Amino acid sequence: MKTFYLTTAIDYVNGSPHLGHAYEKVLSDVIARFRRLMGDKVWFLTGTDEHGQKVQQSARKHGVDPQTFVDSVSNEFRVLCTKLEISNDDFIRTTEERHKRVVRRILQQLFDKGEIYQADYKGFYSTRQEQFLQDKDRNPDGSWPEIFGEVTEITETNYFFKLKAYQEWLVEHIRTHEDFIIPRYRAKQVLEFLKEPLNDLCISRPRERLEWGIPLPFDEKFVTYVWFDALLNYYSAVADKPDIWPATFHVIGKDILVPPHAVYWPIMLQAAGLPLPRSLLAHGWWSINGTKMSKSTGNFIDAGNYCDTYGVDALRYFLIREMSVGQDSDFSQAQFLARYTNELANNLGNLVNRTLNMTNRFAGATVPGVEVEEAPEADLRALWVKTRDEAVALHESFQFHVALERTFAFITATNAYIELRAPWKLGKSSDPKDQALLKTSLATMAEALRLGVTLLAAVMPGTTRKIHGVLGYTPGAVWAEELVWSNRLTGCKVAATAILFPRPTA
RNA sequence: GCCAGAGUAGCUCAGUGGUAGAGCAGAGGACUCAUAAGCCUUUGGUCGGCGGUUCAAUCCCGCCCUCUGGCACCA
Numbered sequence: 001m002k003t004f005y006l007t008t009a010i011d012y013v014n015g016s017p018h019l020g021h022a023y024e025k026v027l028s029d030v031i032a033r034f035r036r037l038m039g040d041k042v043w044f045l046t047g048t049d050e051h052g053q054k055v056q057q058s059a060r061k062h063g064v065d066p067q068t069f070v071d072s073v074s075n076e077f078r079v080l081c082t083k084l085e086i087s088n089d090d091f092i093r094t095t096e097e098r099h100k101r102v103v104r105r106i107l108q109q110l111f112d113k114g115e116i117y118q119a120d121y122k123g124f125y126s127t128r129q130e131q132f133l134q135d136k137d138r139n140p141d142g143s144w145p146e147i148f149g150e151v152t153e154i155t156e157t158n159y160f161f162k163l164k165a166y167q168e169w170l171v172e173h174i175r176t177h178e179d180f181i182i183p184r185y186r187a188k189q190v191l192e193f194l195k196e197p198l199n200d201l202c203i204s205r206p207r208e209r210l211e212w213g214i215p216l217p218f219d220e221k222f223v224t225y226v227w228f229d230a231l232l233n234y235y236s237a238v239a240d241k242p243d244i245w246p247a248t249f250h251v252i253g254k255d256i257l258v259p260p261h262a263v264y265w266p267i268m269l270q271a272a273g274l275p276l277p278r279s280l281l282a283h284g285w286w287s288i289n290g291t292k293m294s295k296s297t298g299n300f301i302d303a304g305n306y307c308d309t310y311g312v313d314a315l316r317y318f319l320i321r322e323m324s325v326g327q328d329s330d331f332s333q334a335q336f337l338a339r340y341t342n343e344l345a346n347n348l349g350n351l352v353n354r355t356l357n358m359t360n361r362f363a364g365a366t367v368p369g370v371e372v373e374e375a376p377e378a379d380l381r382a383l384w385v386k387t388r389d390e391a392v393a394l395h396e397s398f399q400f401h402v403a404l405e406r407t408f409a410f411i412t413a414t415n416a417y418i419e420l421r422a423p424w425k426l427g428k429s430s431d432p433k434d435q436a437l438l439k440t441s442l443a444t445m446a447e448a449l450r451l452g453v454t455l456l457a458a459v460m461p462g463t464t465r466k467i468h469g470v471l472g473y474t475p476g477a478v479w480a481e482e483l484v485w486s487n488r489l490t491g492c493k494v495a496a497t498a499i500l501f502p503r504p505t506a
Numbered sequence: 507g508c509c510a511g512a513g514u515a516g517c518u519c520a521g522u523g524g525u526a527g528a529g530c531a532g533a534g535g536a537c538u539c540a541u542a543a544g545c546c547u548u549u550g551g552u553c554g555g556c557g558g559u560u561c562a563a564u565c566c567c568g569c570c571c572u573c574u575g576g577c578a579c580c581a
Contacts (some may be wrong), residue, residue, distance in 0.1 A: 121581060132581045158581075176570075185510060189576070192509050202581050225581085259578050285575085322518085327511080331530070335518075346543055354540035402520075405529080412544090420532040424538065451569060503541055 004040040005247045006032050007234050009256060010047040010092065013073035014054045017080045019286050019331060020293065022303035023319050027283060027400075028251040029086045030320055034458040036087075037479040043244050045237050046081060048074040052226040053130060053205075066212045070095055083307050084316065085461060092237040094229055100235035103229055104217040106272050107203075111218045115162050115271045118219075120233065121202060122155045132207060133191040159204040166265050166267040167198045173266065173276070181262060182227060182281045182398070183326040186254070190262040201264060203228045231265045234273065237261075247277035257282045281398070284328040293427035297450055301331055307440075313460040314501065315342055317404070320459050325398045337504065348411050349501040352467055354418070355445050359494045362427040366445045367471070368439035369490040377444050380417045383410060384451055388483050391455050400459065409453045414448040417441075446471060446489050454482045463500060472496035 001386055008028045011021055025046060032044040038181070050070040059069035063276050069255040074093055092099060104467060110116050129150030144151045174180055174187055181187040204222040206211065213223030238244040246269075252261050261280050269276050286293060286301075293300050306315040318336050321343075323329040338393060360367060370377070387410040394403035421441035426434045450471055455466040472492035475482050 042562085081566065123581065124535095125581095137580080156581085163579085182513095190508055193576090193578070196578090198578055201579060206579085227579095254575080256578075263578080287574095323518085330518090335530095338518090342530065345541060350541055350543045354544075355538090358539045409528085415544050416546090418539080419537080422537080422539085427539085497540095499541060501541080503543090 002034075002248075003244045004035045005238065005244050006035070006042065006044045006249050007247055007251065007284055008046040009250075010048045010049040010094065010230060010233050010253045011077050012052075012054075013070050013077070014052075014058055016073065017077050017303070019288070019301040019303055020292065021077070022042065022080060023286060023314070023323070024251060024280060024283065025084055025086045026316050026319050027079060027323075027325065028087075029084070030316075030400060030458045031249065031251070031398075032087055039479070043090070043241075044088045045089075045090050045234070046088045047233055047237070048077050048094070049226070049230040049233070050074060050093055050226060051094045051213045051223075053210050053212070056210065057130075057151055059141045059212075066239065066420065067095065067306070080303065082457045083304055083312065085381050086310055089462075090237055098240075099233060099236040103214050103224065103232050106232060106235075106268075107224060107228075108217040110161070110271055111159075111216075113271070116159050116203065116439050117162070118157060119160050120155050121158050122153065125156075126151050151211075158206070158280065159216060159219070160200040160202045161228070161268070162271070163201045163264070163267055166270055167194060169270065170194065170263065170266055174262075174375050179256070179279050180276075182279050182393075186257060186262075186282050187327070190258055192454060193258050194263070197201065198263070201228075212376050227264055228268070231260060231268060234277075235269075240285050243433050246275040249279050249281050251278055251281045251283065254282045269278055275310065276335060281325070283325055284323065287325075287328065287330045289332045290330055295360060306336075310340060310504075311462075311501070312345055313463045317344060320400045321404045322401065324401050330493060333500055340501065342505065343408055345501040345503055347408060347415065350416075351411060351415055351445075351449060352470065352498055354495050354499055355442075355449055356470060358423050358427075359442055359446065360378060360496055361442045362423060362438055363442050365494050365496070367489040367492045367494060368443050370443045370487060372434040372440050376417055376420050377440065380413060380444065380448060383413050384448065384485055386505050388451070388455060392483075393457065404456075406460065408451060410448070410455075412454050414445060417448070418445055418470045443487070443490065444491075446494070447485060447487070450489055451485060465496070470498040 006028060008024050011017065025035045028044065028046070032042050035042045045241050048070070051086065055070060057065055059066040062069055070093075078091060081091070095098075097504065107116070121132075124144075125132050126144070126148035129147065133148060133151060137148070171191065174191060174194075178184070181190060203225045204216055204219075205221055205225060207215070207221055210223055214229055215225070216224055234247055234250065235245060250261060257280065266276050288301055300322045303315060318339055319338060322331070322335065359367060387406050391403040394400070394406070418441070419445075421437065423438050423441045426438035429435070450468065450473060453464045454475070471489060472488055472494050
């Protein structure tokens, strides 16, 4: 079986993680967990991108050497992954030797094949900003803005990668591989971009301008440009592991689809003679209270705080429930609280608690067996089959938000079933028929709850685990079997009470 | 300017060539096992605008309007 190999973008360690980083990891994690549940062999990679000028500058600003700086920030991302319960199998850093070794190897290989050549670049250079400027950087009157200081036209020797030679091939590949770029409409954007002729890509920087990078193996006076270094992480992390490459999905933000992932990356692989990934999955961005996320306005969300206050699964749930994959969404405290209170606390959380309570009160804390089956039971069961089949299919097509909506509709139906049977009334009757119905209703609500939360396992693994725990249940290894309505809870000893999503106090 | 996405109930969104849907918010009710939770009922929309195709369009086509995002070698 081909390993399902999934990657997130590696995060640039120039700044601390925010909600956007958290979302991409959670989204990827949901995919990874879902594939494992479906029985696939999964390899899930994330990591950090640590070279380049901005990192070098930030390190200098903090008065530390680059390695100390990236160690510290990379660790923040690692901590975030742990906090979000991301199930990655590996975490790669581009400053690791295992990565640098592969980058050097590929560069040498491409150079030997003649895919990389040396040429001069002539342009306007700002010494203060340590970068070349574009015409779009100019003021309307043609002068250079103050922040660039003195600008001079200079010529610099560099190495270039032959992108242009692969342009037609790439267009053809995108046209003939319909799921290479997801969502589909993003592929149109890429093809639009490719209507203009590509230029070859400059992949080097002279070391006197940029020290913090991987030296070119064929010319140590240069280091490689950040994209050529960073993109290769997907391959370098598994280069020595059999049967993993190529990637099944690269999960990335829409901002780095064009040109890096949809143009540079496939061409790099093709030139190096490596197989291409199956798909690039480009997700959207979060705004905060209707405005763009930005550090300068202080308008960004610390995902860690939400985990601490509401629990990691509440945040995971909101991110996945609110965002339609590929589209943008807005994060607001009001919307978060509405979903937390209505859906998690009142609908699901309360169902858990009332189920435990009634099982304790009317059945000595032991889930009874079903004794009769009438229309209410049959209806709920039929709804379950429909919900399960739809939810699984929706997961397959990345419509997690709709899958969650359907799953919670089933939770609501379970609450409605309880009202219909009203076990608290049956419990007051000694009529054998009522007693049979009481046992049936307690067994049915427990089973419905078990099934419903089993369907939430990819999004809220901890919650699924906890609820199975308070039901006194240990799930089996095969998820598909766990999704079958059964009597396997009969005889389970349930907990006395459980408040999984406490109502916010403030 | 070009390209793409979005424009459906107060809010967030789903949806199909055949008399409009969900959740939340609002209103009313019955109940009490439960996290003052849950359940039932209900108010509410000329489906952005104008044309066209069709027996029939929110859904197909054309034009227009509004919002959002992208438009690279940041060498």
